[in-house]
């Protein structure tokens with residue numbers, strides 16, 4: 454099993470940064486970034502993307518295909534208790550806080 458992935462950003466290899474430059478003099482290239490798997494990125498989307506920019510590029514190109522895997526055709530709801538609005542204050546100012554509590558008794 455390999456311990457790295459190539460970045461899945463469709464334009465990763467087109468971004469002008471010096472860390473992407475590879476190859477010998479006279480035939481240099483910009484190469485897709487390699488992502489080493491570690492405790493921080495394993496099990497997250499960062500196994501597959503070197504940056505937010507590359508992740509956004511991937512989403513922009515493939516969102517319709519990805520959403521087709523698990524389409525949402527209707528809304529979902531989480532039952533909650535009636536929200537209680539309370540006035541809070543300190544020495545300088547006051548504000549309202551609305552507490553939202555999930556109603557476990559109505560959870561399916």
Ligand SMILES: [Zn+2]
Nearest residue numbers: 460465503507
């Ligand atoms: Zn990338």
